[in-house]
Amino acid sequence: MAVTLSDVADRAGVSPATVSRVLNGNYPVAAKTRQRVEKAIRDLDYVVNAHARALLHATSGMIGVVLNDLADPFFATVASGIQSAALPMQRLVIVCSSGGDQETEFAYIEMLRRHRAEVVILVGSSPEDAAYKRALAGQAKGLHAQGSRLVLCGRPAPSRHTPAAVVSVDESRSLRELAEYLSQQGHRRIGYLAGPPNQSTSTARRSSLTNALQRVGIRLPDGFVAQGEFTRESGYEATCRLISGGVKFTALCAANDLMAAGAMRALDESGVDVPGDVSVIGFDDLPVATDITPKLTTIRVPLVEVGQHAVAMAFAPESANRRRLLPTRLIVRGSSGRAVGTREARRTA
Amino acid sequence: MAVTLSDVADRAGVSPATVSRVLNGNYPVAAKTRQRVEKAIRDLDYVVNAHARALLHATSGMIGVVLNDLADPFFATVASGIQSAALPMQRLVIVCSSGGDQETEFAYIEMLRRHRAEVVILVGSSPEDAAYKRALAGQAKGLHAQGSRLVLCGRPAPSRHTPAAVVSVDESRSLRELAEYLSQQGHRRIGYLAGPPNQSTSTARRSSLTNALQRVGIRLPDGFVAQGEFTRESGYEATCRLISGGVKFTALCAANDLMAAGAMRALDESGVDVPGDVSVIGFDDLPVATDITPKLTTIRVPLVEVGQHAVAMAFAPESANRRRLLPTRLIVRGSSGRAVGTREARRTA
DNA sequence: CTGTTAGCGCATTCAG
């Protein structure tokens, strides 16, 4: 069906070995022979069979990426960072979107193992239950035994001994900045739109914020927290629940920008002015943050860089078990300001 | 390095062929033997080598997708449609983001050919120059010769004889609806934010709109058109150019929602009220359309379905040279309304 | 029901 290396050899009147040498350019080949071979390749429109090569080399040189949802800009942005770093290394990127389903995720990892992916990158939150961690640790061992490298992006390793590199962000500093900022602006009662329960990202962001607020003497009681699922809709609904529950807050922080966008809409529909009545703060700094009005104050996460570092670490020597933390940054925009009820706010009112 | 089928055979005390039969379940194997083999597989954590299989079958069963930019929600959404359709078929999806660069695009197609991708899906606009078309037609032939199927999404085939299936949208009907709507609302002077020149999507959308407007007696002169690149920033800048150029329009159509979002910001900063002074219309109906205020009137393109149909057509018998057109829909939201200067508008003013 | 054999397409020895 397809043209093979021997076909090329026949047409050029040389042996397969010679064609191979021309292809790889590693061994000396007479100029005349080379030209004849190159012509045959062009004439026949020959394309090497990557599988035959992979069979010899025991690896395919592909980068597998497993993420929750390709259509979510958070993941899409990390993926594009991975892709951009993979291109100059001549690596193909396989993107697998699991939809957040654990079984699908493992099915994809298995498929990537079958294809002897050189690198497997897991992006985003991971469930925090023991069974999952054990299963993942098992896959990690398997990948390692195969000679594939595993990189975890934005999620912790399932255990200390897991042979995996980790690229993550350290949001604690930015959140301390945010806490100080909110405190200075007179905010005392703060609502929080959390991510789905038992997900590493959700708990990390929430506990970091809780700690940061504590440092400035602000508590984040459970009653001020509503769960969502990192989507606009869930942010909208969670905000509605807080409002209809009679929770009084002067600032509303969200676990990501999408939820914050949903919150803005809910507040708007309830006649709450942002930032006049309530300040809204997002997380990630996705494009949506500046699409909405007023523009969203948020914690910028360097998503493209996260992806690029993941690739870099995968190809760095001794990458297993290495960890890399990227800093985030507080971006203050129009959606936040002084709390209502503060002296200053009363004066200007 | 990695565990092979023979390793399993040795451990189970059977021949490699038997292990293969257990794996594929096609031939009868004694229950006892099967169990022994299955245990060995588990003990050794054996994972089949997809390359060895692909070598026999002359295809890898992978779906390759080449698109402009993964971080662009337009492409990400189509890709997620492809992914969702590929999962139940147990197909791995390779996503290649070319950044709109032709060379990169061909490099990726070549890599996909090397990997004997079963299906190659090209998503989005294509340059409209002859050299490109010839090159693409060549690759299409090569893919066909290899036994790979080619699907073009949202772009025309380079020639009548190209062995490729095409999935596209037919926006003409919606644009006629839009033209009638705008006309009824009293709009006569309409601005247009076009996509990059010599791109199939740009010219298709522009000419369809021009035709539709013509039917209701509205012209779209070049002076009312500003070029952009399907991004927010370019939409912003293009709108600024129109405004500072003194172009007076009561409605502004954009080649996509991202540019419309940029336009809204530019208009806002210039003190132009939407939809009071100017109606804004987008294209695609991406999430950003409802993030902005007022929500964007737009032409909805069924992007997920486009991706799903692409996969379906690839696996349909006799798919080569087939064409499938999906309908779009006009979605009227808050960003559009009556033109200023019409009788009704004056009355209510 | 199971083992033996051959070959998929290629890169790499080893000889010449």
Place this chain on the structure above:
DNA sequence: CTGAATGCGCTAACAG
């Protein structure tokens, strides 16, 4: 500088 031979891991005939 070039050709012949070997084997990567697996499946499909072909025997038993």
